[in-house]
Structures are given as structure tokens and as C-alpha cells.
Amino acid sequence: MRDSRSVLVLTNPYDVTADVVLRLLAERRVPVVRLDPGIDLHAGASLTATYRTGDQRGTLRTASREIDTTRIRSVWVRRPSPYEGPPGLTGQDRRFAAEQARWGAGGILASLPGAHYVNHPWNNRAAEFKPAQLSTAQRCGFLVPSTVITDDPHEARTFAAQQSGGVVYKPVWNSPYRVENQPHSVWVREVRAAEITDAVSVCPHMFQAKVDKAFDVRVTAVGSRLFGVQIDSPDLDWRYRQDLMTCTPIEVPASVARAVAAYLAELRLHYGAFDFAVTPAGDWYFLECNPNGQWAWQPAQTTAAIAQALTDQLEKGPET
Structure with missing residues (x-):
């Protein structure tokens, strides 16, 4: 018998990459619900979860469907919009609503009983930390370039001087950055020890031996x-x-x-x-x-x- 349980796809409406997989699921007649919780829950959709001793239930309502959340077979965490709060609110009220949505709706969607997550959002977040990636890679048998993450300019310059093949700098996180009010990407680039200034002390910097x-x-x-x-x-x-x-x-x-x-x-x-x-x-x-x-x-x-x-x-x- 065909499994009638739905697949929940958490992503924004402009995610054309998700569309490719959604079409394949439709061809296989797999029920799919697409939700952008940071936006849709302020635009007519609603999410409810009930917890009792020995029992958990939930309902997700969208413009076209009502879904029993205990009947969701898989959750694909793709590219959902951030929780920013209802557009009608401002200041601390909007920040409060955004945080409540993140911890409330986000917590419900990350705790669906029996669902298969690709990937679970909490595992995604944990796996995004560069130090954790490097530590895990070493334990798992990968070759890893010599790397230092430091806010000590002396340590950074010493490390760079010791790498005969050169050193590259890369940010530990792709933080949004703007130059003259225009989006600006921070690319991986080669640096020399003499270029490393005391500005390193502002925050952790990642330097890696150039491969x-x-x-x-x-x-x-x-x-x-x-x-x-x-x-x-x-x-x-x-x-x-x-x-x-x-x-x-x-x-x-x-x-x-x-x-x-x-x-x-x-x-x-x-x-x-x-x-x-x-x-x-x-x-x-x-x-x-x-x-x-x-x-x-x-x-x-x-x-x-x-x-x-x-x-x-x-x-x-x-x-x-």
C-alpha cells in the first residue's frame, strides 16, 4: 500500500532548487507540503502542537491544506526565511514575536514524532561551525591543511611565517557584509605574515596553509x-x-x-x-x-x- 504521509519542505518561495525535487515527488505521487514558516505563519498559515502524558498531536494549516503533523514522513530543511516577526510590528515587539516564533514554531517543526529529517535543523546548525568541521574531519580520517583560528595577531603572524607554501584567510562564517551600502562577499584570499595587523584581535580569524x-x-x-x-x-x-x-x-x-x-x-x-x-x-x-x-x-x-x-x-x- 502506498504511504500517504506527507513530505514537508521548509523553504522560501524563490527556491528554484527545491522545485526540482518537488516535481519529482509529484511524479511519484508523494504528498508534499511547502512551508516558509518565517513568512507563512504571518500570512494565513497556522501551527499548533499539543503535548500530554503519552501523547503528542499537531496540526499545520495552510491556505489549501490541513495536515496532521504526526503523519509527516520526512522534513527537508532547505532555505526557509529567517524568523523576523510580523511586518506590522516594530522595535522590541517585532523582535519578541520573532524570537517566540523561532523557539516556538521552530521547535515544533524540529520535533515532529517519527519524521525523517534531511537534515535536522539542529544538526545543520551544529555542523556549520568551522572548528567543529575541522575537528570532526581529523577524527574521520581526512587530510586537513594546517589551520589556526585565533584573535591573537602574534599567533596569526607566527603561523603565517611558518607555512612555506603560503597562507590563505577565510572567514569562519559568511556574515552579511556591505561596502558603500552594497552587498560584499568576503572571498578566500592569500595573505602574507606582514599583512596581518593588530585588527585580528577584534574577532577570531581563520588562517590556513595554502594547498x-x-x-x-x-x-x-x-x-x-x-x-x-x-x-x-x-x-x-x-x-x-x-x-x-x-x-x-x-x-x-x-x-x-x-x-x-x-x-x-x-x-x-x-x-x-x-x-x-x-x-x-x-x-x-x-x-x-x-x-x-x-x-x-x-x-x-x-x-x-x-x-x-x-x-x-x-x-x-x-x-x-
Whole structure:
């Protein structure tokens, strides 16, 4: 008998990447509910949860549907809007409402009984910390470039001077940044010890030994299925000018695949976008893992395969 339980997709209305998977779920006749809780719960949708001894119930109402939340088989946490509060409120009232929504509605949606999360939002958040990524990568058997995260300028300069192949700087978090009121991205860039000033003391900075790389690799992991693409770019940070990069499928070495599986298991993830720098000798150095990274920019064949794998994850629901 076909499982009639719904898949809940938490994302914003402009997420065209989610649309690819939603179409596949529709083709398989899997019921889907799309919700952007930070917006929709102020625009007609409602969410209720009831807890009693030995019993938990809930209802999600949207403009077109009413769903028993105990009948949700899977939750895909994609790109929901932040909780910012009702637009009709201002100041501390709006901040209060936003925090109540984050901890209330967000807590309900993260605690649906029996649901399979891809990924669970709390696991996503924990896995986004760069220090945790590097620590986990070491334990799981990845090669990791020498790295220092510090707010001590002397430590930073000493580290940079010790790296014969050079050093790169990268932010520990992609914080929104504006220059002359225009959005500005902080890219990975090479630095010299003499360029490191006392401004480092303002906040933690991340410096990493520059890998003598032949190319980059993105490995998209969906459960036990891995999809690798080689990225050739003229830039140190291939994201800087993506129109100049080329991507071709590449096989993932068995040792890297084992480390990926261990990493996902330790951080309780079902999806991860891993970035590697590969040396001319064929050594794969772990750079980072985005637990909710974009994937639809890859070659059409790879993108289609990832979409199918994610659809399979969401359709199967929780392990029995």
C-alpha cells in the first residue's frame, strides 16, 4: 500500500532548487507540503502542537491544506526565511514575536514524532561551525591543511611565517557584509605574515596553509550516495567567478568515501556538500562541509542524479 504521509519542505518561495525535487515527488505521487514558516505563519498559515502524558498531536494549516503533523514522513530543511516577526510590528515587539516564533514554531517543526529529517535543523546548525568541521574531519580520517583560528595577531603572524607554501584567510562564517551600502562577499584570499595587523584581535580569524592544488572537488553526499565533480578555475576561490570555472564528474576515492561516511554519521547528517583541494600527487585535502550546500549548479547529469537521490531520501521516510 502506498504511504500517504506527507513530505514537508521548509523553504522560501524563490527556491528554484527545491522545485526540482518537488516535481519529482509529484511524479511519484508523494504528498508534499511547502512551508516558509518565517513568512507563512504571518500570512494565513497556522501551527499548533499539543503535548500530554503519552501523547503528542499537531496540526499545520495552510491556505489549501490541513495536515496532521504526526503523519509527516520526512522534513527537508532547505532555505526557509529567517524568523523576523510580523511586518506590522516594530522595535522590541517585532523582535519578541520573532524570537517566540523561532523557539516556538521552530521547535515544533524540529520535533515532529517519527519524521525523517534531511537534515535536522539542529544538526545543520551544529555542523556549520568551522572548528567543529575541522575537528570532526581529523577524527574521520581526512587530510586537513594546517589551520589556526585565533584573535591573537602574534599567533596569526607566527603561523603565517611558518607555512612555506603560503597562507590563505577565510572567514569562519559568511556574515552579511556591505561596502558603500552594497552587498560584499568576503572571498578566500592569500595573505602574507606582514599583512596581518593588530585588527585580528577584534574577532577570531581563520588562517590556513595554502594547498598546492591541481584542482578543486565538490562531493555532494546524499545518504550513502556520493556525487563528485572536479572544478577547474583560474581563481583561488572558485566561487568568485563561477562563469569561468568548468566542472566534470570525478570518481571519489574509496578512502575519501569512507571518511565522508564517518563524518556524516558523527554529525548525524543525511546530506553534505564537501569541498576538497586536490594536489598534483592526488591527495584530497578537506576544506569544509556545508550541511545545506547548493547543488543545482553542477553539470546537468550530476544535478539530476542528486535530485533523484534526495527524492529517494524524502520518499522513504524514517528508517523502520
